[in-house]
Amino acid sequence: MGAGKKDYGIPGTPIFDGDAAQKGYALNAMCYSFNSAENREAFKRDEDAYCAKFGLSPEQRAAIANRNVQQLIAAGGNIYYLAKFAGIFGLDVQDVGAQQTGMTKEAFKAKLVEAGR
Amino acid sequence: MGAGKKDYGIPGTPIFDGDAAQKGYALNAMCYSFNSAENREAFKRDEDAYCAKFGLSPEQRAAIANRNVQQLIAAGGNIYYLAKFAGIFGLDVQDVGAQQTGMTKEAFKAKLVEAGR
Amino acid sequence: MATIVGTIMTSHVPAIGGAIAKGRQSDPYWKPFFDGYPPVRAWLDRVKPDVAVAFFQDHGLNFFLDKLPTFAVGAAPEYPNADEGWGIPTLKPVKGDPALSWHIINTLVADEFDITMCQQMQIDHALSLPLALLWPGGGDWPIRVVPITMNHVQHPLPSPKRSWKLGESVGRAVQSWDSDARVLVLGTGGLSHQLDGERAGFINKPFDLMCMDALVNDPQKLTRYSALDLVREAGAQGTELMAWIAARGATPGRVTKVHSNYHVPISNTAAGLLVLQNEDAALPKAA
Amino acid sequence: MATIVGTIMTSHVPAIGGAIAKGRQSDPYWKPFFDGYPPVRAWLDRVKPDVAVAFFQDHGLNFFLDKLPTFAVGAAPEYPNADEGWGIPTLKPVKGDPALSWHIINTLVADEFDITMCQQMQIDHALSLPLALLWPGGGDWPIRVVPITMNHVQHPLPSPKRSWKLGESVGRAVQSWDSDARVLVLGTGGLSHQLDGERAGFINKPFDLMCMDALVNDPQKLTRYSALDLVREAGAQGTELMAWIAARGATPGRVTKVHSNYHVPISNTAAGLLVLQNEDAALPKAA
Ligand SMILES: [Fe+3]
Ligand SMILES: [Fe+3]
Numbered sequence: 001m002g003a004g005k006k007d008y009g010i011p012g013t014p015i016f017d018g019d020a021a022q023k024g025y026a027l028n029a030m031c032y033s034f035n036s037a038e039n040r041e042a043f044k045r046d047e048d049a050y051c052a053k054f055g056l057s058p059e060q061r062a063a064i065a066n067r068n069v070q071q072l073i074a075a076g077g078n079i080y081y082l083a084k085f086a087g088i089f090g091l092d093v094q095d096v097g098a099q100q101t102g103m104t105k106e107a108f109k110a111k112l113v114e115a116g117r
Numbered sequence: 118m119g120a121g122k123k124d125y126g127i128p129g130t131p132i133f134d135g136d137a138a139q140k141g142y143a144l145n146a147m148c149y150s151f152n153s154a155e156n157r158e159a160f161k162r163d164e165d166a167y168c169a170k171f172g173l174s175p176e177q178r179a180a181i182a183n184r185n186v187q188q189l190i191a192a193g194g195n196i197y198y199l200a201k202f203a204g205i206f207g208l209d210v211q212d213v214g215a216q217q218t219g220m221t222k223e224a225f226k227a228k229l230v231e232a233g234r
Numbered sequence: 235m236a237t238i239v240g241t242i243m244t245s246h247v248p249a250i251g252g253a254i255a256k257g258r259q260s261d262p263y264w265k266p267f268f269d270g271y272p273p274v275r276a277w278l279d280r281v282k283p284d285v286a287v288a289f290f291q292d293h294g295l296n297f298f299l300d301k302l303p304t305f306a307v308g309a310a311p312e313y314p315n316a317d318e319g320w321g322i323p324t325l326k327p328v329k330g331d332p333a334l335s336w337h338i339i340n341t342l343v344a345d346e347f348d349i350t351m352c353q354q355m356q357i358d359h360a361l362s363l364p365l366a367l368l369w370p371g372g373g374d375w376p377i378r379v380v381p382i383t384m385n386h387v388q389h390p391l392p393s394p395k396r397s398w399k400l401g402e403s404v405g406r407a408v409q410s411w412d413s414d415a416r417v418l419v420l421g422t423g424g425l426s427h428q429l430d431g432e433r434a435g436f437i438n439k440p441f442d443l444m445c446m447d448a449l450v451n452d453p454q455k456l457t458r459y460s461a462l463d464l465v466r467e468a469g470a471q472g473t474e475l476m477a478w479i480a481a482r483g484a485t486p487g488r489v490t491k492v493h494s495n496y497h498v499p500i501s502n503t504a505a506g507l508l509v510l511q512n513e514d515a516a517l518p519k520a521a
Numbered sequence: 522m523a524t525i526v527g528t529i530m531t532s533h534v535p536a537i538g539g540a541i542a543k544g545r546q547s548d549p550y551w552k553p554f555f556d557g558y559p560p561v562r563a564w565l566d567r568v569k570p571d572v573a574v575a576f577f578q579d580h581g582l583n584f585f586l587d588k589l590p591t592f593a594v595g596a597a598p599e600y601p602n603a604d605e606g607w608g609i610p611t612l613k614p615v616k617g618d619p620a621l622s623w624h625i626i627n628t629l630v631a632d633e634f635d636i637t638m639c640q641q642m643q644i645d646h647a648l649s650l651p652l653a654l655l656w657p658g659g660g661d662w663p664i665r666v667v668p669i670t671m672n673h674v675q676h677p678l679p680s681p682k683r684s685w686k687l688g689e690s691v692g693r694a695v696q697s698w699d700s701d702a703r704v705l706v707l708g709t710g711g712l713s714h715q716l717d718g719e720r721a722g723f724i725n726k727p728f729d730l731m732c733m734d735a736l737v738n739d740p741q742k743l744t745r746y747s748a749l750d751l752v753r754e755a756g757a758q759g760t761e762l763m764a765w766i767a768a769r770g771a772t773p774g775r776v777t778k779v780h781s782n783y784h785v786p787i788s789n790t791a792a793g794l795l796v797l798q799n800e801d802a803a804l805p806k807a808a
Contacts, residue, residue: 002431010466012433017389018596018623021299025640032298034319069430079430079470080294080387084319092249093502097434108435109499115437116498119718127753129720134676135309135336138586142353149585151606186717196717196757197581197674201606209536210789214721225722226786232724233785300641301583303590304630343591343677346686348635351675354587388638390630399633 003076016078024076027064030054031081040088069099120193133195141193144181147171148198157205186216236334236411239281240492240511241419241485242274242368243449243478246290249501250363251322254370270495270507271367277492277509278368280518283418285331285378287338287404289397289480290360290422291386293318296352303350304392305400307342308381309335313357325362331378334411338380341407347400357381364422377418384480386423386473391461397476398457401483409486421481423474425496426467427503436469437504442496445475446508450491453482478508487514523621523698526568527779527798528706528772529561529655530736530765533577536788537650538609541657557782557794558654564779564796565655567805570705572618572665574625574691576684576767577647577709578673580605583639590637591679592687594629595668596622600644612649618665621698625667628694634687644668651709664705671767673710673760678748684763685744688770696773708768710761712783713754714790723756724791729783732762733795737778740769765795774801 002014003023014020021028030051033039043050051061063071067089072082079096086096098108119131120140131137138145147168150156160167168178180188184206189199196213203213215225250267253259259268295318297303314327342349357379365375382404385391392400401419408417425445428436445468448455456479464473495507511517537554540546546555582605584590601614629636644666652662669691672678679687688706695704712729715721732755735742743766751760782794798804 008462008465010433010462012431012436013428013465013470014431015389015462015465015470016387018619018626021388021640022596022598022619025299028299032294035295035316037317037321040319073430078294078299078387083429084294087318087320093247093429096429097502100430100434101432111435112437112499112502115435116439116504125749125752127720127749129718129723130715130752130757131718132676132749132752132757133674135332135339138353138675139309139311139332139336142586145586149581152582152603154604154608157606190717195581195586195674200716201581204605204607210534210716213716214789217717217721218719228722229724229786229789232722233726233791296588299638301588301590301593301637301639303588303637304635306588340677343679346680346683348591348679348683348687350588350590350637351586352588390627392630392635393633396633396635400635 003074014073020076024078026055026057027060027072027076028078028081030056031077031085034084034088043088069096120191131190137193141195143172143174144177144189144192144194145198147173148194148202151201151205160205186213236408236413236415236417237515238405238408238417238419238486238512239283239515239517240489240509241421241481243421243481243506243508244364244367245424245500245503245505245507246360246363246422247501247503248318248320248322248359250367251359254366255323266497267500267505270497273493274368274507274509282416283377284415285334285380286418286420287380287382287408287484288361288420288422289382289384289401289477291474291477292383293358293360294387295356295358299388302385302388304385305347306350306352306383307335307339308352308355309339310353310355313355313379313381315362316356316358318358325366326374328357328361328365328375329378331380335380337411338404338407341410342403345403347403355381360422364420384476386471386476391473392476393461394459394464394476394479395457397480398454398483401480405484405486408484419481419484421477423477424468424472425475425504425506426469426472428469429471429502431470435502437498438467438469439498439504441467442504442506446494446496446506449478449482449508450489450510453479485510485512487512489513523695523700523702523704524802525692525695525704525706525773525799526570526802526804527776527796528708528768530708530768530793530795531651531654532711532787532790532792532794533647533650533709534788534790535605535607535609535646537654538646541653542610553784554787554792557784560780561655561794561796569703570664571702572621572667573705573707574667574669574695574771575648575707575709576669576671576688576764578761578764579670580645580647581674582643582645586675589672589675591672592634593637593639593670594622594626595639595642596626597640597642600642600666600668602649603643603645605645612653613661615644615652615662616665618667622667624698625691625694628697629690632690634690642668647709651707671763673758673763678760679763680748681746681751681763681766682744684767685741685770688767692771692773695771706768706771708764710764711755711759712762712791712793713756713759715756716758716789718757722789724785725754725756726785726791728754729791729793733781733783733793736765736769736795737776737797740766772797772799774799776800
C-alpha cells in the first residue's frame with residue numbers, strides 16, 4: 001500500500017518511513033518545489049521538462065501523468081507534498097480522499113458527515 | 118569581546134550565542150555563501166554590490182572593508198564562517214590568530230610550538 | 235517572571251483559509267466550526283497575552299526531506315506566511331520574540347532536547363489560520379510568537395511522551411523568563427483525520443472525545459500511546475494530537491476548562507477546540 | 522548482528538588537505554603528525570571494517586544559522602565533498618549506507634533523540650581528511666559511512682553528557698543491526714584549540730593528555746564537564762572533543778588501546794589520535 005517494505009499492521013494506511021522516503025525522494029522534491037507559484041507555472045508550461053529536471057523514476061513520471069494518488073504513494077510520494085501537486089489542479093484533500101477510496105466526492109463527504117454522528 | 122551581551126567569564130574568548138547570532142546574521146550569511154567558488158568570484162568582482170545584497174550593517178561593512186577579524190567578531194561574525202572570508206585572500210587560521218593577538222605570524226607559530234613542549 | 239495565562243488547542247486545515255477569504259463563516263457547513271471561536275476571543279480579551287508559544291507541524295513548507303528536524307524552534311524577528319501550493323491568500327507576517335526564543339532554546343538544550351535552531355522560518359496554515367481564528371478582521375497580529383515545529387511528515391515521529399516532555403521543558407523556560415509578559419500556549423493540529431490510503435476519511439470521534447477530556451484532567455494518560463498507536467486510533471495525520479499534548483505539557487499547575495468545541499467534519503478532519511486557563515496565574519475573573 | 526570492531530578518534534584541520542595535496546607528509550613540520558597513521562592503517566588491514574559511523578561537526582558547509590540542528594544524521598546514498606571556501610582539492614564522494622542510517626535514526630528517535638534526518642548531506646574536511654589519512658593514495662574509499670554531525674558552531678552546544686548518550690544509543694543501534702557488517706566508529710575533531718579572540722592559539726596539553734587517557738579507561742569522567750568548561754579548558758573550538766566522547770560512548774564493552782599519537786601544533790591545533798579495539802568482538806589477533 002505504501003512505498004515502504006515493512007508492514008505496520010494498520011490497514012489502508014501508508015506509513016511514510018525511511019524506505020518510502022528513499023524511494024520517493026525525487027518525486028517529493030518536485031512536489032515540494034510547488035510551494036512556489038513560479039514553479040507551479042513552470043510545471044504547467046512544460047510538464048515533461050519539469051519532471052526531467054527532478055529526475056523522476058519512470059514509475060513516478062507515470063503516476064504524475066496519471067494524476068493518480070495511489071500510484072503516487074506507491075512510488076514514494078508523501079501526502080503532504082502530494083497535496084501541493086493536487087493544488088495545481090485546484091483539487092483539495094476531499095478530491096484526493098475520494099479518488100483513493102473509489103468514491104464520488106459527494107459520497108466521500110457524506111461518509112465524513114456520518115463519522116461525526 | 119564577542120558580539121553577545123552576556124559575560125561567560127572566559128577571558129579572550131568570544132562565545133557565539135543567540136545575541137551574537139542575531140547581530141551577525143547578515144554578515145555570517147554572506148560568509149556562508151563563500152562555500153561556493155562562484156560567489157567568492159562575485160565578491161572579488163564587486164565587493165560593494167555583494168555586501169549590499171546581503172544587507173550588512175555599516176559596522177559589518179566596515180569590518181569587511183578593513184579585513185579586521187576582531188571587528189568582524191564584534192559585529193557578530195562567527196569564526197567558522199569568517200574563515201571562508203579569510204580564504205578568499207589565501208589567509209589561514211594562523212594569519213587570523215596572529216592578527217587577533219597582535220603578533221607576527223612567525224611569533225604566533227612559535228607560540229604554538231611552545232605550547233607543545 | 236513571565237506568566238502563562240493558559241492554553242488554546244485548535245485544529246487547523248487549509249480550507250479554513252478559503253472559508254475566511256470567501257466570508258463563509260455563516261454557511262451551514264462552516265457555522266458549527268466558526269461558532270466555536272467567539273468565546274475564545276472573549277477569553278483572550280480578558281487575559282490579554284503578549285506573546286504565544288505555538289506547537290504545530292510544518293507541512294512541507296520550511297523543511298524538506300533533505301534536512302528534516304524532529305523539533306525546530308524559531309528565533310526570527312518575523313515569520314512570513316506562504317500559500318503552500320494552493321494559492322490561498324497569504325496572511326500578514328507575524329512578529330517574533332527573539333529574546334523568548336533564545337531563552338527557550340537555551341533551556342531546551344540544557345534539558346537535553348536536540349532541537350534545530352531557526353533564525354529564519356516561514357509559517358504555514360498551522361499557525362496563520364489559528365491566528366486568523368483568534369484575531370480575525372485583518373490588521374497586524376496583536377501578538378508575538380515563538381513557533382516550535384514537530385515532525386509529523388516522516389517516520390520515525392517523536393513519541394507522545396517525548397512531545398509531552400518537550401512541552402514541560404518549554405513551560406519551565408517560560409516560567410523562568412525574566413519578563414512581565416503574559417504568555418499564551420498554543421497547540422494546533424488534529425484531531426482525528428487521514429488523508430492518504432484506502433482508509434482516507436477515517437475519523438474516530440470516541441477517541442477524540444476521550445483525548446479532549448484527558449487533556450483537561452489526566453493528560454499524561456495520552457503519553458502511553460506510541461506514535462503508531464495514534465496513527466491507528468486517530469488516523470495517519472491524527473498524530474498532530476502531539477501538538478496538543480506538547481501544549482498541555484507546557485501548561486503549569488492547576489487548570490480549568492474555559493471552553494471547548496468539537497465538530498465533524500471540516501474538510502477531512504474532526505475539528506477540535508479546547509481552552510484551558512492557568513488557575514495559578516493572577517488573572518482577571520470573568521465578568 | 523553487526524560487529525563494532527573498534528574506534529578511531531582523530532583531529533582534523535583543513536591544512537592537512539593542503540599538506541596531502543602538496544606531498545608534504547615528510548616535511549619536518551608534518552612528519553610527527555603523519556607518522557601517527559601507518560599503525561592505524563595496519564590495524565584497519567586486520568579488522569577490515571565495511572562501514573564507519575562517524576561523529577564530527579559540520580563547519581558551516583551543510584548547515585547555516587537559518588536552520589541549525591543540534592544533531593543531524595545522514596541517510597544519503599552518497600556524500601559529496603566541497604572546498605568550503607579555501608579552494609583546497611575536493612576529495613571523492615563517499616558512499617553512504619542508507620539501511621544502517623535508517624536503523625540508527627529509528628533507534629535514536631525511539632531513544633528520545635530529536636535528530637535532524639538528512640537524505641542529502643555534503644561532507645567537509647572533518648570527514649574527508651580523516652578518510653584520506655586512513656585510506657591514502659586516492660581511488661574510491663573502501664568504506665561506506667553514516668555521518669552524524671554535532672553543533673559546535675552556535676551556543677547553546679549540546680553537553681558532553683548528551684554527546685555521550687548519543688553515542689551510547691548509536692552503539693546500541695549498530696549492535697542490533699541485522700547485518701554481518703563490520704563497523705568502525707569514528708570521532709573527529711579537537712583536541713585543544715582556539716581560533717577566535719585574544720586567546721587565539723590557546724592549547725592545553727595537560728588537559729588533552731588527561732582526556733586521551735580517560736577516553737581509554739574512564740570515559741564517563743569527561744561527561745562531568747559542561748560545554749563551557751570545555752571552552753575554558755580546551756579552547757573555544759576544543760569543544761570538538763565531544764565527537765570523541767560520542768564515539769567512545771558508541772564503543773561497547775571492553776576495549777584495548779591499539780595506538781595513540783599526540784603532536785602540537787598542526788595549524789592552530791593540538792593533534793590527537795587514539796585507536797581502540799573492541800575486545801568483545803571476534804577479531805583477528807595482531808601478527
Ligand atoms: Fe495539519
Ligand atoms: Fe574542526
